[in-house]
Amino acid sequence: MQDRYQPATVETAAQQHWENTQAFRVAEDAGRPKYYCLSMFPYPSGKLHMGHVRNYTIGDVLARFHRMKGCNVLQPMGWDAFGMPAENAAIQNNVPPAKWTYANIEYMKGQLKRLGFAIDWSREVATCTPEYYRWEQWLFTRLYEKGLIYKKLGTVNWDPVDETVLANEQVIDGRGWRSGALVEKREIPMYYMKITAYADELLAALDDLPGWPEQVKLMQKNWIGRSEGVEVHFPYDLSTIGASGVLKVFTTRADTLMGATYVAVAAEHPLATRAAAGNAELAAFIDECKHGGVAEADLATMEKKGMPTGLRVVHPLTGEYLPVWVANYVLMGYGEGAVMAVPAHDERDFAFAAKYGLPIRMVVRSTHDAYDNVAAPWTDAYAEHGKLVNSGKYDGLHFQDAVDAIATDLAAKNLGAKRTQYRLRDWGISRQRYWGCPIPMIHCEDCGDVPVPDEQLPVVLPENVEITGRGSPLAKMPGFYRCTCPKCGKPARRETDTMDTFVESSWYFLRYACADNATAMVDARVNYWAPVDQYIGGIEHAILHLLYSRFFTRAMRDEGLVNVSEPFTNLLTQGMVVAETYYRDQTGGKKLWINPAEVQVERDDKGRVVAAKLAADGQPVVIGGTEKMSKSKNNGVDPQALVDQYGADTARLFIIFAAPPDQQLEWSDSGVEGAARFLRRVWQFGHAFASDIRPVLPAARRLTAGKLPALLADVRREIHTHLKQANYDFGKHQFNTVVSAAMKILNALEKAPREDGTEMRAAHAEVAEEGFAILLRLLSPITPHICHVLWQDCGFGTDILAAAWPEPLEAALAQDEIELVVQVNGKLRGSIKVAADAGKAAIETAALASEAAQKFMEGKPPKKVVVVPGRLVNIVV
RNA sequence: GCCGGGAUGGCGGAAUCGGUAGACGCAGCGGACUCAAAAUCCGCCGCCGCAAGGUGUGUGGGUUCGAGUCCCACUCCCGGCACCA
Numbered sequence: 001m002q003d004r005y006q007p008a009t010v011e012t013a014a015q016q017h018w019e020n021t022q023a024f025r026v027a028e029d030a031g032r033p034k035y036y037c038l039s040m041f042p043y044p045s046g047k048l049h050m051g052h053v054r055n056y057t058i059g060d061v062l063a064r065f066h067r068m069k070g071c072n073v074l075q076p077m078g079w080d081a082f083g084m085p086a087e088n089a090a091i092q093n094n095v096p097p098a099k100w101t102y103a104n105i106e107y108m109k110g111q112l113k114r115l116g117f118a119i120d121w122s123r124e125v126a127t128c129t130p131e132y133y134r135w136e137q138w139l140f141t142r143l144y145e146k147g148l149i150y151k152k153l154g155t156v157n158w159d160p161v162d163e164t165v166l167a168n169e170q171v172i173d174g175r176g177w178r179s180g181a182l183v184e185k186r187e188i189p190m191y192y193m194k195i196t197a198y199a200d201e202l203l204a205a206l207d208d209l210p211g212w213p214e215q216v217k218l219m220q221k222n223w224i225g226r227s228e229g230v231e232v233h234f235p236y237d238l239s240t241i242g243a244s245g246v247l248k249v250f251t252t253r254a255d256t257l258m259g260a261t262y263v264a265v266a267a268e269h270p271l272a273t274r275a276a277a278g279n280a281e282l283a284a285f286i287d288e289c290k291h292g293g294v295a296e297a298d299l300a301t302m303e304k305k306g307m308p309t310g311l312r313v314v315h316p317l318t319g320e321y322l323p324v325w326v327a328n329y330v331l332m333g334y335g336e337g338a339v340m341a342v343p344a345h346d347e348r349d350f351a352f353a354a355k356y357g358l359p360i361r362m363v364v365r366s367t368h369d370a371y372d373n374v375a376a377p378w379t380d381a382y383a384e385h386g387k388l389v390n391s392g393k394y395d396g397l398h399f400q401d402a403v404d405a406i407a408t409d410l411a412a413k414n415l416g417a418k419r420t421q422y423r424l425r426d427w428g429i430s431r432q433r434y435w436g437c438p439i440p441m442i443h444c445e446d447c448g449d450v451p452v453p454d455e456q457l458p459v460v461l462p463e464n465v466e467i468t469g470r471g472s473p474l475a476k477m478p479g480f481y482r483c484t485c486p487k488c489g490k491p492a493r494r495e496t497d498t499m500d501t502f503v504e505s506s507w508y509f510l511r512y513a514c515a516d517n518a519t520a521m522v523d524a525r526v527n528y529w530a531p532v533d534q535y536i537g538g539i540e541h542a543i544l545h546l547l548y549s550r551f552f553t554r555a556m557r558d559e560g561l562v563n564v565s566e567p568f569t570n571l572l573t574q575g576m577v578v579a580e581t582y583y584r585d586q587t588g589g590k591k592l593w594i595n596p597a598e599v600q601v602e603r604d605d606k607g608r609v610v611a612a613k614l615a616a617d618g619q620p621v622v623i624g625g626t627e628k629m630s631k632s633k634n635n636g637v638d639p640q641a642l643v644d645q646y647g648a649d650t651a652r653l654f655i656i657f658a659a660p661p662d663q664q665l666e667w668s669d670s671g672v673e674g675a676a677r678f679l680r681r682v683w684q685f686g687h688a689f690a691s692d693i694r695p696v697l698p699a700a701r702r703l704t705a706g707k708l709p710a711l712l713a714d715v716r717r718e719i720h721t722h723l724k725q726a727n728y729d730f731g732k733h734q735f736n737t738v739v740s741a742a743m744k745i746l747n748a749l750e751k752a753p754r755e756d757g758t759e760m761r762a763a764h765a766e767v768a769e770e771g772f773a774i775l776l777r778l779l780s781p782i783t784p785h786i787c788h789v790l791w792q793d794c795g796f797g798t799d800i801l802a803a804a805w806p807e808p809l810e811a812a813l814a815q816d817e818i819e820l821v822v823q824v825n826g827k828l829r830g831s832i833k834v835a836a837d838a839g840k841a842a843i844e845t846a847a848l849a850s851e852a853a854q855k856f857m858e859g860k861p862p863k864k865v866v867v868v869p870g871r872l873v874n875i876v877v
Numbered sequence: 878g879c880c881g882g883g884a885u886g887g888c889g890g891a892a893u894c895g896g897u898a899g900a901c902g903c904a905g906c907g908g909a910c911u912c913a914a915a916a917u918c919c920g921c922c923g924c925c926g927c928a929a930g931g932u933g934u935g936u937g938g939g940u941u942c943g944a945g946u947c948c949c950a951c952u953c954c955c956g957g958c959a960c961c962a
Contacts, residue, residue: 043962083962156960167960215881219957222880296958300878348878424959431960500960539956542881576956603904609887628955657902658889664955666889670903678902680916728893737891740901747901821897826943828897866942868896876942 001690001793005683005786007647014785015116023801024118026074028528035071036529037063038509038568040537040545041078044104044126045085048111050577050629050655050667051538053639057652057782058574058661059536060117061735064781067118068805074529076512077112077119079105081128082501084167086435090467097435098463101128111640115648116785123515127504128435132511134458135521136503137440141451142559144441148194151449154428155268155333157293158186162470165432171293178469185290187268190430190497191439195551199224199422201565202550211570213662216542223543225423230254230407232340233415234263234313237321247271247313247324248336250421254410255402256342258391259363261353263313264306264327266337272326275309282307282326289328304329304352316415317406327352333425344374345382363391427548429500434465434473436498444485444492453486459494472496505545506552509535510562522556527563535568539662542573572661572733579635579667581624582612593634594621596667597641626666637667649783650676656782657739679786681746682779686790689772694795697769698762706811709760712767715752716812719745719771724808726778739782745775774806821872822847824856832873840867847873 002009018024028034039059042052063075079101086097093100105126112119125132143149157166161179165188170177195202203224206217232254233246247263265271267289276283285307292298306327313322329348330339343353343360353360354376362374366386374382385399394402410416430439438459440452452459462480465473474480474496485492510522513529531553537545546568553567582599583591594614599621602611613620629636642651654675659665702708708716726741749771754764773796780787780800791800815836820843822830830852834843844865847853857877866874 040962045962080962085961165960168958169961219881223958225880294960297878300958302878427959433960501962502959505962538962539882540962541957543957544959545962578955603887609904660890663883663890668889668903671889674903677917684917725893732893734891736889737901740891743901823897823943826896826941831897864942866896868943871896872943874896874942 001687003687005680007649007679007785010789011114011116011648011785014788015113017788017799018116018118021799024075024120025122026072026120028525029072032070032072034529035063035066035073035534036532037066037073037075037534038512038532038536039075039077040535040541041080041505041508042108043080043083043085044101044108046104046107048108048639050637050639053115053651054577054655054661054665055536055538055574056112056115056117057655058572058735059534060652060784061656061781062534062536062572062733063118064784064801065730065805067801068777068780068803070804073118074123074512075117075119076123076515077117077121078123078125078508078512078515079127080501080505080508081105081126082133082436082498082504084433084435087433087467087469091469096463096465097467098128101126101435111643114643115639115652118784123512125508125511125515127437127501127508128461130458130460131518132508133437133461133504135511136437136499136507137452137457137459138454138521139507139556139559140440140499141454141457143193143555144191144451148197148555149191149429150194151189151191153187154190154192154430155185155187155294156432158184160184164469164471166293168293168295171295174292174298182291183293185292185294188430188432190428191441192426192428193551193555195427195548196422196424198551198554199226199424201554202547205550205566209566209569209571212568213571213573216539216546216571216573219542220547223424223547227252227421227423229419229421230403230410231416231419232257232410233316234322234340235316235415237312237314240310240312241271241274243274246415247338249338249340250335250419251340253342253345254406255385255388255394255397255399256345256363257315257317257340257406258388258394259342259344259361260315260322260340261343261359261361262323262325262341264325264330264339264341264352265309266330266332267326267328268332269326269330269337271311271324271338272309275311275324275326279310282309286326289326299329299331302328304348304355306352306356308356316410316413323358325356335421347378347380347383350374350378350382361390363388365389427500427502427551429503430497431500432472432475432496433498434461434467436501437461437504438474439495439497439499441495442483442485442492443495444488444490446490447485447487447492450485450487450492456486461498474498502545502548503552506548507556509549509567510553510556522561526561530562531564531566532568534570534572536572536574536661539573539575546571574661575659575664576628577665577667578626578628579637581627581633581635582621583624584614584621591624593624593632595634596637596669629667642672646672646676647785649679649786653679653739653783656735658736660734660736662733678743678746679783681750682775682786683790685746685749685772686776686794689768690794693765693768696758696761697765701766702763703766703770708763708767711753712760712763715748716767716771717815718748719767719774720808720812722748723774723778723806724813727807735782738778742775742779745771745778749775776800777803777806818870820847820870822850822852823872823874824853825876826874827856829853829856840869843867843873847875 037059039055063073067073081101086101089100090097157171159166159176159179159181161181166176171183174183176183203226229250229252231250233248236245267286272286276286306325309324311324315322341349343349344362345364364386366381366384388394388397388402407418438461440459442450444450467473481494481496483492483494509532510526513526514523517523549567554565556562557565580596582594586592598615599612600615601609603609612623627633654672658671722741722744726738729737776787776791788800817833818836819831819833822832832846832850834846853875860877862875862877864876
């Protein structure tokens with residue numbers, strides 16, 4: 001055994017052992033509980049970043065922990081390989097997306113292996129391979145024929161210069177990121193998955209997910225946004241509109257219907273189009289509304305604008321004429337593309353009415369905050385439920401009674417009814433991009449939209465393609481889109497849109513169960529492994545990816561492909577990795593961001609950072625604050641450099657120790673130093689154990705007989721106490737304090753008295769043997785390499801993976817005397833020692849008699865004495 | 878704008894059911910070893926104060942014998958908002 005810790009040697013040896021024994025390759029085994037541990041698969045962007053290392057380290061800790069607990073653990077890995085960055089790289093560097101992607105996969109796989117993750121690589125999938133996406137296309141055709149996928153118009157960001165559709169992130173301040181052109185909204189036909197058909201189930205099932213964080217479930221609940229309301233029909237005024245019909249709106253506040261003073265429609269609404277036909281000013285306004293992107297955050301924060309159409313509709317209860325306005329904040333894609341406006345009781349309508357001088361009619365009086373009229377400024381009380389006023393026959397009714405009565409009257413007139421609405425919208429999956437899964441549809445002039453038949457799947461994405469950033473590449477490739485109609489055999493055109501990459505990530509976790517099956521999407525093995533027992537990934541996926549996956553699993557269930565409904569039993573959402581930023585101001589207001597690795601910080605005598613300078617030139621740089629590691633702020637720390645310098649175990653240990661998994665992790669170079677220092681101490685102790693301590697172990701162990709010198713019994717109790725804490729912390733996934741406990745155990749082992757005399761030395765050796773074996777097993781999920789080698793070198797066994805997880809012993813934890821804190825009037829004043837089984841009366845007496853109590857009671861009699869067993873005594877005077 | 882989360886020493890964080898605030902580590906300071914440095918080891922370390930003691934968990938209130946933890950009002954920071962993944 002080497003006397004110095006050499007991570008590279010240790011880690012090569014351990015990884016070689018795992019490779020030789022195929023340690024992490026698993027098969028179905030009915031004899032053991034299965035544990036499917038999954039980390040979100042990475043997008044192969046080039047090289048691993050620190051967020052990946054964190055994600056996969058957390059997953060690996062859980063996988064290895066459960067393996068030692070006796071589970072049959074599956075931990076697979078793959079690549080979320082379709083997406084925009086590959087196309088951007090193609091434009092920038094003239095590399096084909098496929099070549100770029102596969103090269104990245106190759107490199108990043110090597111990095112993952114170097115980190116020692118317990119992955120079953122035989123199940124690896126890459127979503128950009130036809131072997132993977134053909135099943136996605138197959139399922140698409142199934143769901144299309146079932147009606148779960150349909151076609152309708154959707155709104156996209158259109159760049160008129162590049163003649164291409166832009167992602168929301170490609171729209172910056174309303175302009176295309178490459179062309180700089182003003183972006184327009186454009187309606188194009190797209191395929192949609194009917195996720196709303198599962199809205200109720202997706203909502204209700206959240207209650208059966210105790211293993212998910214409450215905050216994630218709450219976000220999903222709000223996202224689905226089930227609301228009970230009333231659909232109200234406003235008949236067209238024939239004289240202004242010139243046609244008969246009804247304007248439909250949905251409202252959750254039907255009780256305020258008598259206060260509606262106008263209606264507003266989206267710029268794309270048919271009534272708006274009709275009114276604009278003879279009104280140039282209105283047409284110009286509608287045109288203006290079509291400028292800008294489609295992102296909700298932009299729409300919600302922009303200035304609310306509107307214009308009257310001159311059209312009128314009829315109030316369904318009063319018969320009054322209400323003006324129809326076009327408003328930029330009403331969305332065509334949400335609900336009916338029209339809203340009824342009640343300025344007195346809705347903040348947005350209130351502001352709009354004030355701006356354009358529209359009437360405000362108060363119809364509700366709040367029962368909490370009294371007000372007699374709804375004068376400006378707006379007050380939240382105006383929007384509260386209350387008792388109806390100025391509402392004719394409905395006066396005096398409270399919210400629910402008013403809604404019921406109004407809904408009944410509307411239904412009687414055939415002008416509305418109660419309805420449940422969801423905020424959730426159907427999932428538009430068409431993308432006008434190249435690097436994605438081709439949508440398996442054929443458009444025939446005679447037969448319409450025809451799904452590609454099974455025997456013609458997969459529709460393979462051609463790889464010899466030119467990417468320019470203008471238009472849709474596939475739509476420029478006749479070799480791809482020219483085809484014959486599967487129904488009638490006539491020439492037809494193949495769909496050139498590809499699927500949203502969220503589709504691939506909505507079922508990859510099921511494919512891992514049977515990644516080698518070339519004849520089916522999934523097989524019976526999926527019902528052994530599914531659902532995923534533990535899913536780990538970034539909080540940023542709390543809504544979209546997780547909701548789509550829950551939907552997809554149900555869609556596959558209803559196709560008879562899988563038995564389960566919920567894909568992920570337990571969810572752990574990890575926090576971001578952040579680091580300090582540094583910069584220098586450049587001319588033109590730009591900033592030159594400087595990597596932390598190139599910066600030296602200066603501290604005052606208390607260790608506070610007071611200044612920073614660039615190491616290269618010694619000149620000052622500005623400290624820019626802590627932000628998420630990113631290319632744009634140049635504050636990323638390369639995990640590869642870290643592993644090269646310190647080894648995988650140090651990288652893993654630092655990442656686990658620096659913060660609990662669900663909180664953000666702040667990068668710290670000196671923290672890494674500390675992690676490396678700890679591992680050197682572990683190695684040193686292992687070396688001392690193997691060479692000096694182990695040889696003096698007695699033939700007959702005394703620990704089991706419970707006979708130990710008091711000082712060593714204290715050490716042993718401390719170790720078992722820390723072990724108990726560590727096991728508790730493992731249970732709640734607070735791994736940073738597991739590391740703390742391991743550090744405390746090492747501290748205790750190092751300080752354990754090793755006095756002269758054969759008896760004492762033998763007893764010490766026994767405590768050290770038991771304690772170090774606990775320490776190595778406790779640390780092995782986190783730093784598996786060093787623990788593997790030390791376990792062997794210290795003679796504990798051949799493979800720590802096969803060792804049982806350590807549990808604390810009651811006999812080692814027992815103690816006769818305990819210390820209690822003494823408080824006077826809630827302030828800490830001293831402590832007393834009492835027998836562990838002392839009664840309340842005895843504790844009270846001892847506390848009152850204590851020196852600290854006597855001093856601070858100042859002779860006053862105790863008014864009350866509170867005894868908290870095992871904790872403290874509070875004397876109130 | 879809407880939905881969700883967070884804030885504790887110089888720093889990362891700990892405190893399990895309302896019961897010793899600051900465990901563990903980092904940085905800093907003092908010392909040992911060394912020709913010297915690194916590494917290592919020992920000690921100190923919230924703030925004010927010579928001390929006794931006081932004070933302290935983003936801000937302002939409240940409940941309680943006792944509040945980082947519960948309640949109310951606010952401030953700032955972060956994640957998501959449907960075409961980034």
